[in-house]
Structures are given as structure tokens and as C-alpha cells.
Amino acid sequence: MRGWFGQAVGGLPRQFWLLWTGTLINRLGSFVVIFLAIYLTADRHFSQSRAGLxxxxxxxxxxxxxxxxxxxxDRWGRKPTMLTAQFGAAALMLALGFAHDYGQxxxxxxxxxxxxxxxxxxxxxxxxxVVPDRDRVxxxxxxxxxxxLGFALSAVGAGLAAKVDYLLLFVVDAGTxxxxxxxxxxxxxxxxxxxxVKQRDSGGMITVLRDRVFMTYLLISAGGIVVMMQHMSTLPIAMTSEGLSAATYGxxxxxxGVLIVLGQxxxxxxxxxxxxxRVLALGSLIIGVGFGLTAFAHAPWFFALTVIVWTLGEMIQSPSNATTVAALSPPSMRGRYQGLNSLGWSAGTALAPIVGGLTQEHLGNAALWIGCFAVCALVAVGHLAAAPSRERRIRLLGPVEPVLDEPTIPVPAVAEPVADAPPSHAR
Structure with missing residues (x-):
């Protein structure tokens, strides 16, 4: 167990752990987004359409x-961008808690x-x-x-805070x-x-949009995002159509979340x-199988089984997604590549309930879930077909050393030595 723990957390730089700590603290207090719809309808008494807007x-x-x-x-710097965004978000969170007028x-x-x-x-x-290629997974x-972990705990905390006073949601979120x-x-x-670096930086976001390898990756990934986000839109509808309660869906x-916290x-x-x-392709197939099995689910335990299956695919796919984006990003343009990747997730999340809802309404639940499997199978094929071009791009960019030379938490002797790690382009 000590050896496994060392391999899981050892050898990572101090600045990574500061970022990790910030992530956990921020997610522990992410109350408002979870309960915003309930707050607007139950406390502010807005209609569903106004809350949706x-x-x-x-x-x-x-x-x-x-x-x-x-x-x-990329142009201003990582730290000033983060500080401006975080201090601004904290102030706006408090302002939203005290806002009463709908326009405000x-x-x-x-x-x-x-x-x-x-x-x-x-x-x-x-x-x-700050993290070397070999440690990014x-x-x-x-x-x-x-x-x-933070999201799971914040959901519980938000429920308790809402019972006391909805304003507490905004105060705690702003505080974290x-x-x-x-x-x-x-x-x-x-x-x-x-x-x-070799890549020209003057083109801004246009340069990223012209990167066919990266844009192809985003396009392939979009199909998987649309499928994954069905768990927030069409899955609860499918479960209630089987006579199951909202609490059962919960x-x-x-x-x-439990499986990710225990097994990630x-x-x-x-x-x-x-x-x-190959990892991305395998993860896509597992996700597809999980959502495809939902077509045959009628009892709560079967729905839970499907969640277990697609969660396993999500768990192996998520770090590979992140490392692929990192490997395809030129050092001087990492912020823009990460920004466009986040935009792709936002677009997929917005598109998911529209596509899923139309399919569910006009073709039925079975067609929706079988279609999810088909989409994931196509995504898997796309990842495998695009692999050679990605690998060529990664070799062209080459490994980049971390910007900061910082102390790390050492890996115990039972862990595999770094020298035995495969070359970075194989990742």
C-alpha cells in the first residue's frame, strides 16, 4: 500500500500540490452553480423560463x-489571469447573492x-x-x-446551507x-x-483554429461529450418514465462520484x-457500452449498473484527454489551446440536451441509448484513425522541461525508477 501510494502521489512538484489544494478548496465551496436553478425558482420566485435564461x-x-x-x-501570464478571474468571481458571487432585480x-x-x-x-x-511529460497522467x-471529491461534498454542503439561508450559498462560495x-x-x-519556440504566436486564436490535428481531436471528442452529458438531461427523464422517483435518480x-473518488x-x-x-478509444467504447445498456434498464439496480460501466470508461479517459491536449499544445500557446478545449466542452454540454431531447422525444429511449453506443463507437474509431498524425505532432513539438525547478515529494524505493519510463511521445 505504501508503494502504491508513493507511485500515485510521489515525485510531483510543490506548485502542482498548491494548484491541487486550490482545486479542492474551490470545489468544496462550489455551491451556487449546483443550486442556482432552485434558488431562482424557489427563493426569487422566477418562472422556469426566466430562470433558464x-x-x-x-x-x-x-x-x-x-x-x-x-x-x-499566453499574453499576460498565468498568474495575473488567474488572480483577476478569481478575485472578480468572488466579488460577483457576493453581488449575485444580494441582487434582487431580474435585470441585475x-x-x-x-x-x-x-x-x-x-x-x-x-x-x-x-x-x-510545471509537471513533466512523464508525470502528467x-x-x-x-x-x-x-x-x-470536492463536488460530491459540496453537493451535501449546499443542501445544508440552503436550509439555513440561500445567501449562505453565495457567501461560502465567494469565500472558498x-x-x-x-x-x-x-x-x-x-x-x-x-x-x-518555432510556432508563430502572432496569429492568436486563429492559429489554433488552423491547427487541423488539434481541431480534429476536438471534433472527435465532441461526440463523446454529447453522450456523457446525457446523464444530466435525458437519463433522469428516462428513469422517471419508468416510474422511478427523483430521489432514486439522485x-x-x-x-x-463515489466510484471516481474510490478508484481514480x-x-x-x-x-x-x-x-x-488507444486508451481514449477503449474509454469511449466502455462509455458507449454503459449508455447502450440503459436501453434495457428498468429497475434501479440496472440503472446503477449502467452508471458503473460508463464511469469506468470516464475514469480512464479523463486523464488521457487532458494529457493529449497538453501534448498537442505549443508552450507559448498553451492557454489558448486549453481555452479552446474548455470551449469545446461547453459547446458539447449545451448541445447534449438538445440532441438527446429531440431523439428521446421523437424516436424513444431505446433509440437514444443505442445511438449513444453508436456515437461512442465512431469516436473510438476516430481516435485510432487520428493517432498517427497526433504522434507526429507530439514528436515534432518534442518534450518540454518544466518551467520551474522545484522540490518534489520523493517516490519510495519500491516504485519504478523514472529511467524505465517510456519516451514521452508514446504517451
Whole structure:
């Protein structure tokens, strides 16, 4: 157990653990997004359509924020972008809690989406800057674990806070965002690369959009995102059509978070050193099988089984997704690449309920879930077909040393020596 724990967390730089701590703290207090719809309808007494417009504006602001945040992270720097976004988000969170007029709530929510999401590209770019190629699978797995642990606990905390006073949701959320900003201000160092690279930086976001290898990767991944996001839109509808309650859906979907928290730290040992394209393809197939099995689910235990299956695919796919984006990003443009990747997730999340809802309404649940399997199978084929071009791009960019030379937590002697690790282009 000591050997496994050392292999899971050892050898990572101090700045990574500061980023990881900030992620966990911020997610522990992510109350508002979880309960925003309930707050707007139950406490502010807005109609469902008006509440939906508010939430939609948050998504529009988030799409703008990820794009602008990515550009600023490359041109201005990772740390100033993160600080501006975090302090701004904390102030706007409090402002939203005290806003009463519908117009004010619309404006503040839109700006909150911009500032909240603008931090993500800079955060991801900084993590790539400080973690060596050989450790990125472990690093992104650990960060993904922290995100899910924080989210699971915040859902419980948000429910308790809402019983006391809805304003407490905004205060706690702003407080944890402020603590994360202070960690960034006091402890984190700037990591924006200063070396001259081959890729031209003057083209801005247009340069990224012209990167056919990366854009092909985003297009292939979009199919998987649309399928994954069905668990938030069409799955609860399918379960209620079987006569199951909302509470049943709650504990069934909670299986996803529990499984990730219990098992994510074991994933790096399973996929480390393997071809990322093959891991992505396998993860897509497993996700497809999980959602495809939903076509035959009628009882709660069967729905829970399908969640277990597609969660396993999600667990092995998530770190490989993150490392692939990192490997395809030129050092001087990491923020923009991360921003466009986040924008792709936002677009897929917005498209998922539309496509899924239309399919479910006009073709039925069985067609929806079988279609999800077919889409994931096509995504798997796409990852395998695109693998040679990705590998050529990664070899062309070559391995990049971390920006900061920092002390690391040593790996116990029972762990495999670093010299035995496969070359970075094999990841």
C-alpha cells in the first residue's frame, strides 16, 4: 500500500500540490452553480423560463471567459489571469447573492460566468508548465479526483446551507474562491514560458483554429461529450418514465462520484505508458457500452449498473484527454489551446440536451441509448484513425522541461525508477 501510494502521489512538484489544494478548496465551496436553478425558482420566485435564461447567460459568459482567459494566459501570464478571474468571481458571487432585480441578476450572472470560467485555461496551462511529460497522467488523475471529491461534498454542503439561508450559498462560495485566490497570490509563481519556440504566436486564436490535428481531436471528442452529458438531461427523464422517483435518480447518479473518488487513484498505474489514442478509444467504447445498456434498464439496480460501466470508461479517459491536449499544445500557446478545449466542452454540454431531447422525444429511449453506443463507437474509431498524425505532432513539438525547478515529494524505493519510463511521445 505504501508503494502504491508513493507511485500515485510521489515525485510531483510543490506548485502542482498548491494548484491541487486550490482545486479542492474551490470545489468544496462550489455551491451556487449546483443550486442556482432552485434558488431562482424557489427563493426569487422566477418562472422556469426566466430562470433558464439566467442559467443560459451564465453558459454564454463561460464560453467567452474560456476564450478570453486562454488568450490572456499566453499574453499576460498565468498568474495575473488567474488572480483577476478569481478575485472578480468572488466579488460577483457576493453581488449575485444580494441582487434582487431580474435585470441585475441577468447582468451579474453573465459576468460571473465570464470570470469563473476564465481561470480554467490559465490553471490548466500552469499545471502543464510545471509537471513533466512523464508525470502528467498521474497529475491530471489526481486533479480529476480532487474535482469529484470536492463536488460530491459540496453537493451535501449546499443542501445544508440552503436550509439555513440561500445567501449562505453565495457567501461560502465567494469565500472558498477568495481563499483559492490568496493561495495563488501568496504561494504560486508565474510559469509562462519565456523561451522562443518555432510556432508563430502572432496569429492568436486563429492559429489554433488552423491547427487541423488539434481541431480534429476536438471534433472527435465532441461526440463523446454529447453522450456523457446525457446523464444530466435525458437519463433522469428516462428513469422517471419508468416510474422511478427523483430521489432514486439522485442515489443512482451518486454512484458515479463515489466510484471516481474510490478508484481514480488506481487509474494511472493501469494506463501509464500506453498509447493515449488507444486508451481514449477503449474509454469511449466502455462509455458507449454503459449508455447502450440503459436501453434495457428498468429497475434501479440496472440503472446503477449502467452508471458503473460508463464511469469506468470516464475514469480512464479523463486523464488521457487532458494529457493529449497538453501534448498537442505549443508552450507559448498553451492557454489558448486549453481555452479552446474548455470551449469545446461547453459547446458539447449545451448541445447534449438538445440532441438527446429531440431523439428521446421523437424516436424513444431505446433509440437514444443505442445511438449513444453508436456515437461512442465512431469516436473510438476516430481516435485510432487520428493517432498517427497526433504522434507526429507530439514528436515534432518534442518534450518540454518544466518551467520551474522545484522540490518534489520523493517516490519510495519500491516504485519504478523514472529511467524505465517510456519516451514521452508514446504517451
Amino acid at each position: 439566467v442559467i443560459g447567460l451564465y453558459g454564454v459568459g463561460g464560453a467567452i471567459g474560456t476564450t478570453v482567459g486562454g488568450v490572456l494566459a 441578476i441577468l447582468a451579474v450572472t453573465f459576468l460571473l460566468g465570464v470570470f469563473t470560467e476564465a481561470v480554467r485555461p490559465a490553471f490548466s496551462a500552469m499545471m502543464v508548465d 498521474r497529475a491530471f488523475s489526481l486533479n480529476y479526483w480532487a474535482i469529484n 474562491t477568495l481563499v483559492t485566490a490568496l493561495i495563488c497570490l501568496i504561494f504560486l509563481r508565474e510559469t509562462k514560458p519565456t523561451v522562443v 442515489w443512482v447518479i451518486a454512484v458515479n 487513484l488506481f487509474v494511472p498505474r493501469l494506463i501509464d505508458g500506453r498509447s493515449p489514442a
